[in-house]
Amino acid sequence: MLQNTFVIKGNFLHTPTPDEFQVYEKAFLVVENNKVVNVFPSLPDAYQNASLYDYSNDIIIPGMIDMHLHAPQYAFRGLGMHLEGKDWGTWFMRYAFPDEMRYHDLEYALSAYGRFVDDLMLTTTTRACIYGTLHREATEALMDLLEEKGFCAYVGKVNMDRNSLDGLEESTEESLSETFKWLENTINAFPHVKPIITPRYIPTCTDRLMSQLSALAHEYNLPVQSHLSEGLDEIEWVSSLRTDISFYAEAYDKVGMLGDAIPSIMAHCVYPTEEEFHLMQTKANLWVAHCPQSNISSSGGIAPIKKYLRAGIHVGLGTDMAGSCTLSLLRAITDAVHVSKAWWGFNERKNNLHAERNIIPLPTAFYLATKGGGSFFGDVGSFEPGYEFDAVILSDNRIKDLIDRSTKERLERLILMSDDRDIKAKFIAGRKVI
Ligand code: FE
Numbered sequence: 001m002l003q004n005t006f007v008i009k010g011n012f013l014h015t016p017t018p019d020e021f022q023v024y025e026k027a028f029l030v031v032e033n034n035k036v037v038n039v040f041p042s043l044p045d046a047y048q049n050a051s052l053y054d055y056s057n058d059i060i061i062p063g064m065i066d067m068h069l070h071a072p073q074y075a076f077r078g079l080g081m082h083l084e085g086k087d088w089g090t091w092f093m094r095y096a097f098p099d100e101m102r103y104h105d106l107e108y109a110l111s112a113y114g115r116f117v118d119d120l121m122l123t124t125t126t127r128a129c130i131y132g133t134l135h136r137e138a139t140e141a142l143m144d145l146l147e148e149k150g151f152c153a154y155v156g157k158v159n160m161d162r163n164s165l166d167g168l169e170e171s172t173e174e175s176l177s178e179t180f181k182w183l184e185n186t187i188n189a190f191p192h193v194k195p196i197i198t199p200r201y202i203p204t205c206t207d208r209l210m211s212q213l214s215a216l217a218h219e220y221n222l223p224v225q226s227h228l229s230e231g232l233d234e235i236e237w238v239s240s241l242r243t244d245i246s247f248y249a250e251a252y253d254k255v256g257m258l259g260d261a262i263p264s265i266m267a268h269c270v271y272p273t274e275e276e277f278h279l280m281q282t283k284a285n286l287w288v289a290h291c292p293q294s295n296i297s298s299s300g301g302i303a304p305i306k307k308y309l310r311a312g313i314h315v316g317l318g319t320d321m322a323g324s325c326t327l328s329l330l331r332a333i334t335d336a337v338h339v340s341k342a343w344w345g346f347n348e349r350k351n352n353l354h355a356e357r358n359i360i361p362l363p364t365a366f367y368l369a370t371k372g373g374g375s376f377f378g379d380v381g382s383f384e385p386g387y388e389f390d391a392v393i394l395s396d397n398r399i400k401d402l403i404d405r406s407t408k409e410r411l412e413r414l415i416l417m418s419d420d421r422d423i424k425a426k427f428i429a430g431r432k433v434i
Pocket of ligand 1: 068070227267320323
């Protein structure tokens with residue numbers, strides 16, 4: 001038996017480029033030292049003695065990467081999505097902040113995060129960039145749980161030293177000293193789960209906190225995650241708080257947190273001004289986390305994802321739990337296509353019968369959920385040689401019809417219709433976790 005080598009047999013689909021699915025039917029994928037060697041039409045002699053997983057009847061896709069989710073908000077998902085009139089805009093104060101406050105209690109945090117991690121395992125997600133709360137101990141517990149289950153993840157202790165609620169606000173000093181302690185405790189503690197510097201967003205972080213967090217990120221060589229230009233009211237708020245900047249992204253850029261030396265994920269990016277867009281275009285280490293369901297739930301607008309992709313800006317998909325009510329990235333792929341249809345219908349198509357259809361095609365949305373976000377983790381999210389082996393094996397037995405469908409059609413239906421019942425196995429960085 002070959003050491004550190006195994007073979008998967010089945011029907012593989014992936015998107016090396018955003019343009020189309022590459023399909024390998026009844027093929028053999030060889031994994032050596034947790035990385036893809038290649039996909040072969042027949043098994044090469046050299047691997048005849050390697051152990052074999054036979055998924056001949058199933059669909060095998062790369063594991064998916066959730067680029068933006070709030071773990072503490074999982075507990076109250078599905079609440080507050082229908083606030084109207086004056087109540088619209090009170091979601092944070094009614095639900096998000098009071099619920100995040102509970103994570104002061106470590107016992108509560110362990111139970112709630114335990115459920116979150118268990119349920120995340122039952123999705124196609126293999127890696128994620130996750131927000132905790134401002135509570136250090138609860139965030140460390142979340143990292144521990146994710147590592148134990150086998151996930152690869154970046155997790156952030158959230159920083160917020162203004163504009164929050166009593167009980168969910170730190171002084172600047174406290175925020176910095178707790179962040180420092182958290183980094184000391186976690187930076188080398190887990191092989192697959194790492195800290196990520198997480199200023200919640202500009203309205204809840206003072207200038208001093210931002211510049212000190214940036215210093216920590218640079219000192220420890222850690223990535224950053226935050227929110228950018230999600231809604232018009234938020235952009236207005238930022239411009240009233242920060243009279244020294246001419247557009248939102250400058251607040252991150254001024255402190256070196258917009259994808260220069262250290263990688264940075266900015267969630268949403270719905271309303272870039274032309275200046276903001278041009279600045280983003282110059283940042284090689286910037287990833288946009290597109291959260292389509294959240295774009296709709298918040299009525300905030302729809303991010304111009306095709307424009308970002310055309311400009312060469314990295315884009316991944318996020319659920320933005322609990323701006324969405326599901327951890328499913330299959331659903332996020334569907335939503336990314338659907339919101340792009342809505343955008344086209346109300347903009348380019350509006351009153352123009354001959355407008356050329358300009359939406360996000362399914363392979364592109366799939367690419368965002370796999371290789372697009374995966375690039376933040378290195379060579380991840382594809383079955384190309386040398387990529388880390390993250391994969392999900394899906395069975396369509398439950399949903400298939402009486403007609404012989406093509407492999408692409410089978411995947412299309414799985415994306416739109418499947419759920420945790422259809423996940424047969426999952427591999428993360430070469431390890432079988434389901
Ligand atoms: Fe968010």
